[in-house]
Amino acid sequence: MLNIRLTNCLPGVVAAGIVAFSVALPVQAEEDSAIARGGQLYDKWFAVIGADKPKDTHKSWPSSNTKKKGNATWRCKSCHGWDLRGKDGAYASGSYKTGIRGLREFDGGNPADIARAVKDSTHGLGMIPDADIADLALFVTKGQVDMTKYINPDKSVNGDAARGEAYYNTLCAGCHGSKGEKPKDMEGALGKIVSGNPWEGLHKILNGQPDEAMPALRALPxxxxxxxxxxTATLPKKK
Ligand code: HEC
Ligand code: HEC
Structure with missing residues (x-):
């Protein structure tokens, strides 16, 4: 009896599964690519939208920080951190120390709050088109990764480097070289950049590099x- 019931049900279940799959997949893929684009905007919005590089130092950049000025001070990541933890994260010290808050509490939050903040008087970034602000807001509310789970304060990474070697050689080496020595004009070897700032490395790997053809691994596990x-953090520190 049970067998018959199960067999009767199965085609329905399979059919429902196929429908759910074919409906869910494109929507998820679309959202992943919008989130990755939002991540690139968070990194360097003016490079992504092809706007002029801001010349002045941003009005909300604290005068206590004299290490950075000009367009660097207009990037979301400069004030709020690659880990989105601001003063409570990796930018608690170093040349990007600003004392500015993080954005972790917006994880799972309302995108409208982000859109409002970007245009408020602290930010004055109303020159970013609304469609781009929508991607940014999606990144901040749906694209955050709790980096403390994967990157330790001593910068070691809780990952399987042996498995990562196969990913690197198939996904990255074509552009970056098997030792992370490319592209030629990159400032420093990839191994040095990523081991020195794994939070930046993870952000770039998930979202891609602004205004470059680098892929975003956002849609993969x-x-x-x-x-x-x-x-990547184990690659040579010198080109
Ligand atoms: C020059 C530094 C600076 C830059 C660049 C910057 N922010 Fe902020 N942001 C701040 C400061 C300072 C605050 C805290 C304002 C306050 O508490 O009154 C803040 C607060 C926020 C808040 C919280 C607002 C609220 O209502 O609670 C959000 C969301 C936010 N920023 C998003 C962004 C995004 C997205 C970008 C990039 C487009 C960005 N910020 C770029 C300085 C910056
Ligand atoms: C299609 C080519 C391409 C592929 C594939 C690619 N990248 Fe990139 N990547 C670039 C370019 C171009 C840059 C910008 C280099 C520069 O700063 O001059 C870059 C920048 C980076 C940066 C930031 C360096 C910096 O200081 O700005 C990291 C980290 C990085 N890539 C890691 C990776 C990893 C890991 C992979 C594989 C998952 C990968 N990339 C795949 C082209 C690529």
Whole structure:
């Protein structure tokens, strides 16, 4: 009896599964690419939208920080951190120390709050088109990764570097070289950049590099990005 019932049900279940799959997949893929684009905007919005580089120092950049000025001070990441933890994260010290808050509490929050903040008087970034602000807001509310789970304060990465080597060699080496020595004009070897700032490395791996053809691994399981990060950090520190 049970068998008959199950057999009767099965085609329905399979059919429902196929419908759910074919409906869910494109929507998720679309959202992942919008989130990755939002991540690139968070990194360097003016490079992504092809706007002129701001020349002055941003009005909300604290005068206590004299290490950075000009367009660097207009990037979301400069004030709020690659880990989105601001003063409570990796930018608690160093040349990007500003004392500015993080944005972790907006994880799972309302995108409208982000859109409002970007245009408020603290930010004055109303020159970013609304469609781009929408991607940014999606990144901040749906694209955050709790980096403390994967990157330790001593910068070591909780990933499988051996597995990451295979990912690196298939996904990255074409552009970056098997030792992270490319592209030629990159400032420093990839191994030095990523081991020195794994939070930046993880952000770039998940979202791509603004205004470059670099892929974003956002749509793959997060562990692929973490393992790739772990291996990339072991690459030579010199080109
Ligand atoms: C020059 C530094 C600076 C830059 C660049 C910057 N912010 Fe902020 N941001 C701040 C400061 C300072 C606050 C805290 C304002 C306050 O508490 O009154 C803040 C607060 C926020 C808040 C919280 C607002 C609220 O209502 O609670 C959000 C969201 C935010 N920023 C998003 C962004 C995004 C997205 C970008 C990039 C487009 C960005 N910020 C770029 C300095 C900056
Ligand atoms: C299609 C080519 C391409 C592929 C594939 C690619 N990248 Fe990149 N990546 C670039 C370019 C171009 C840059 C910008 C280099 C520069 O700063 O001059 C870059 C920048 C980076 C940066 C930031 C360096 C910096 O200081 O700004 C990191 C980290 C990085 N890539 C890691 C990776 C990893 C890991 C992979 C594989 C998952 C990967 N990339 C795949 C082209 C690529």
């Amino acid at each position: 997060l562990q692929v990005a973490i393992d790739t990060l772990a291996y």
